Amino acid sequence: MGHRGVVNVALRVHRLRTRLAWERTFTCALRACAIAAPLWVAGTVGAGLRVGVLELLGAGIIGAIWGWRGAPDDLATARRIDALLGLQDRVLTAWTTRDDSSAMAALARRDAAAAWSAAPVGPLVARWPWGLAALVVLVLLGASVWRVTMPGGVEGVVTTRRVPDPSPVEGAAKTVPAGEVPRSPVASPGEGAGEGAGVRAVPAEAGAGVLPPAGSPSTDSAAAPKGVRGRAGLRLGAAGLDGAPVSGGTGPSSASEVAAARRATPQLPERYRAVVLRYLAERRP
Amino acid sequence: MTEPALQSPAQLDEECRAFREAALSLTESLSTLVLGQPDAVEEVAFALFAGGHVLLEGVPGLAKTLLVRGMARALSLDFRRIQFTPDLLPTDILGAPTLRDDGGGVVFRQGPVFTHLLLADEVNRAGPKTQSALLEAMQERQVTVGDRTHPLAEPFVVVATQNPIEQEGTYPLPEAQLDRFLLKVRVEMPGKADLVRILDVQADESLDALSPVLDRAQVLRYQRVARQVPVAPPLKESVADLLLATHPGRGDEEVDRLVRLGASPRGGQALLATARVRALLMGRYNVSAEDLAILAGPALRHRLVPTFAAQAEGADTDALVQRLLEKVGLL
Secondary structure: OOOHHHHHHHHHHHHHHHHHHHHHHHHHHHHHHHHHHHHHHHOOOOOOHHHHHHHHHHHHHHHHHHHHHOOOOHHHHHHHHHHHHOOOOHHHHHHHOOOOOOHHHHHHHHHHHHHHHHOOOHHHOOOOOHHHHHHHHHHHHHHHHHHHHOOOHHHHHHHHHHOOOOOHHHHHHHHOOOOOOOOOOOOOOOOOOOOOOOOOOOOHHHOOOOOOOOOOHHHHHHHOOHHHOOOOOOOOOOOOOOOOOOOOOOOOOOHHHHHHHHHHOOOOOHHHHHHHHHHHHHHOO | OOOOOOOOHHHHHHHHHHHHHHHHHHHHHHHHHOOOOHHHHHHHHHHHHHOOEEEEEOOOOOOHHHHHHHHHHHOOOOEEEEEOOOOOOHHHHHEEEEEOOOOOOEEEEEOOOOOOEEEEEOHHHOOHHHHHHHHHHHHHOEEEEOOEEEEOOOOOEEEEEEOOOOOOOOOOOOHHHHOOEEEEEEOOOOOHHHHHHHHOOOHHHHHHHOOOOOOHHHHHHHHHHHHOOOOOHHHHHHHHHHHHHOOOOOOOHHHHHHEEEOOOHHHHHHHHHHHHHHHHHOOOOOOOHHHHHHHHHHHHOOOOEEOHHHHHHOOOHHHHHHHHHHHOOOO
């Protein structure tokens, strides 16, 4: 028998402790990343992909240090094994008497090793937070895809949320000439500047073409006097915000009208847009 | 006393198994003799193999004496009984120098204390002087009369009994003397089923039918074996915490109100000694928190000196010990 019990129990305790420590470390790192990921996605902390990666890395390192420092030592692990497997402090005693060369201590260690081996291992299996891990991985993947494929999209969304958004109905009211009932929310290509409302290319940074950047004439239209606003289909008869008179009957003639028309017109991908425009042109009398 | 190293682990393992079988056989035999008192039988056995003395507390007629007599018979030990009375003198216990009949000088006539198993019946009925004489022998395991010291036999175990109800004409044991008892075992009233069985039992016949399970040499050997059972340092720390928690002035309002003096270090030693025996009998080679929790009551209940308020309320020290066990994480 000798001192095999010493090697068995002390080594097994230490190995388990190391495993628990690593698992705790990794779990804490994942949790830290999970906390940091939404911040990255929101773009409130990081200003780009590299910064975001650094941000996540930093959070992970902090979480890992936190987890490693809080991991149980060998003694606590031995007590945990006893508690989980109902070993009546056998492992604790074996671990604390690992340097005791007396015959009774050797017996105690052998008994502990035998009892540990005979005990069901189920309760000892660390509860790996697969759900949490999967969630974190999904969040990170989503965030990465978002940041890579939609550069600036998040900032655009944030900007949109911060700008007062006039209703599309009001914008459409400015777009439609007096006395005419709009046939379609999409203006014809023959009107206005040739491109037609909603056709003008919108910088990708503006974010899905919902609104032009802040400060543009269209944005300023939100600050127009109440008196110039009216219901859809009525001629407002008021000057444009840029001082130019609002033209009638020929489509949007001012920048604010173009912008308003663009607001009222959902942005479409180019290939669909061309089809729609061709369709509208054919139907126009 | 340092214990000689006992053989190899394999030999010791064999010894431990034999001890376990013998001790279980002993408790089974005694349980058939003393019906309805399994806890008392076990605790007395623990104390005996731990080499300590026992204070049995119970009302008359609960087979306390029968238990001790059965123990002595099953262990093939010498047995003496002293009925303590107020007029009992120390020399009636210890012995005295007497003149030889043939005029050949003075010889020491040994008293009943020179035995292996001594039953001190109603120990609180003797005066303090006589009690002190016995309790000194219990502690020192020797008797000094005149200028000569006489060592007592080994093993030497005193089982004292006292009635918890009848207090008139008694001399309650002082705290220092109570501390000499390893365990205070409560002998409770048995249940109805056991009572029905007891009614059909002839105690003397049962005692005669009891066959020896161990002999004196085995008892001594197993006492040495039991002393070697290791206790993990964290458990020792818990025992120390428990002892400290029994003392007033440490932030526990209930302890402050109920306890005038907490348990002594000897109480902790008693707890560990009996826990070692229990561990072996339970098939383990280590003391567990469960052993400590189960034996904390018997080991500490007579070492907590109650306040007047606790005495007036009839406070239960066992309940207090249980709560303190939870507090220190042993339960």
